[in-house]
Amino acid sequence: MRRGSFFYWQWRAPRSEDFGLLGLLVRFVVNVAALWIAQALVRGFDIHGAGALIFGAVIFGVINAFIRPVVAMFSCLLTALTLGLFTLIINTAMLGLTAWIAGKFSLAFRVDGFIAAFLGALIISLVSTILSKWATTNILRPSKRPQDLW
Secondary structure (H helix, E strand, C coil): CCCCCCCCCCCCCCCHHHHCHHHHHHHHHHHHHHHHHHHHHCCCEEECCHHHHHHHHHHHHHHHHHHHHHHHHHCHHHHHHCCCCHHHHHHHHHHHHHHHHHHHCCCCEEECHHHHHHHHHHHHHHHHHHHHHHHHHHHHCCCCCHHHCC
């Protein structure tokens, strides 16, 4: 559409800042913060110790990078039919899978049941969306202030 109209959308290629070491570190810190906040708020979702939190965030990041896209691709029709709500079920399954894998490594990362996983995934999604948006505008792509242009 034209710029003067009500709706304007333009596809842009991903920026190189998103794929560098800083981008990876920012996504990791966002995952750690989101997991920590979720386990603090949801009864039945427990992470005991910094090691379990850090390694759980690594497992969660790897699952979301490699397994979640495949699951999302195969459930695309179901996600469309539910107007995107099935994405919450996918996020719940990825958190449950993270807890299961963490248990295989004897980490103190535990999710008790579907409701705890669902609420934890919901909080993780909200917190990571907010923190990622903040980090993108303030860390990865800081806006240029007028005094910086001179």
